[in-house]
Amino acid sequence: MDEHKNAFNFKTLENAAAALRRNGFEAAVHASGAVAAAAVLELAAGGKKVGLGGSMTIAALGLPEKLAAAGCSVITHRPGMTPDERRAVWLAAQACDVYLASPQAVTLDGKLVFVDANGNRGAAVIYGPRKIVLLAGVNKIARDQEAGLWRARNVAAVANNLRLKKDNPCVRTGRCEDCSSARRICNAVTLLWKKPSQSDVLVLLVNEELGY
Numbered sequence: 625m626d627e628h629k630n631a632f633n634f635k636t637l638e639n640a641a642a643a644l645r646r647n648g649f650e651a652a653v654h655a656s657g658a659v660a661a662a663a664v665l666e667l668a669a670g671g672k673k674v675g676l677g678g679s680m681t682i683a684a685l686g687l688p689e690k691l692a693a694a695g696c697s698v699i700t701h702r703p704g705m706t707p708d709e710r711r712a713v714w715l716a717a718q719a720c721d722v723y724l725a726s727p728q729a730v731t732l733d734g735k736l737v738f739v740d741a742n743g744n745r746g747a748a749v750i751y752g753p754r755k756i757v758l759l760a761g762v763n764k765i766a767r768d769q770e771a772g773l774w775r776a777r778n779v780a781a782v783a784n785n786l787r788l789k790k791d792n793p794c795v796r797t798g799r800c801e802d803c804s805s806a807r808r809i810c811n812a813v814t815l816l817w818k819k820p821s822q823s824d825v826l827v828l829l830v831n832e833e834l835g836y
């Protein structure tokens with residue numbers, strides 16, 4: 625990466641981290657996804673139960689495989705599970721030692737934005753897990769809540785609809801059409817304005833583009 629762009633990205637991430645700390649979150653900036661993944665593995669050491677929210681960032685870092693190889697019990701839904709099996713997994717993930725997820729946006733005033741189809745991730749990042757670790761690449765930084773919500777719908781959701789081969793209007797137009805489709809993936813908004821008072825939340829910001 626161009627050194628000046630790299631330096632600018634670091635400053636942007638440091639600004640977001642400072643704002644997150646003012647809002648009660650723990651926050652750290654990492655130079656690469658590999659360094660952030662190593663930090664996650666350290667937190668999960670000792671064979672902890674680790675719940676995963678659906679996340680292309682977590683997948684891009686190979687964390688499901690790395691955590692399992694490190695002896696952790698990885699709690700996540702898998703293709704082919706029945707609705708009852710998924711429900712059991714999502715409830716178990718809420719009671720885990722460490723919950724890993726990635727927001728669709730981190731704002732420069734220190735807020736976290738999640739938009740979900742089901743809301744199991746939203747529930748887990750508010751309350752339940754002993755420690756919540758949120759990973760976000762520099763591409764997730766947004767100016768404010770409004771820009772973060774715009775990003776969640778017009779960037780992340782469109783890319784995810786394409787990935788999941790959903791026949792939703794955004795796949796055709798390339799932008800959110802606020803559809804009423806039965807396959808809509810944007811149903812529940814979770815906004816963390818400040819750290820929820822009974823939860824332990826660490827945000828790892830990464831100077832690398834990760835996920836959507």
Ligand code: SF4
Pocket residue numbers: 777778781782785792793794795799800801802803804805807808809810
């Ligand atoms: S068109 Fe529907 S599924 Fe697509 S991003 Fe908008 S609300 Fe989500």
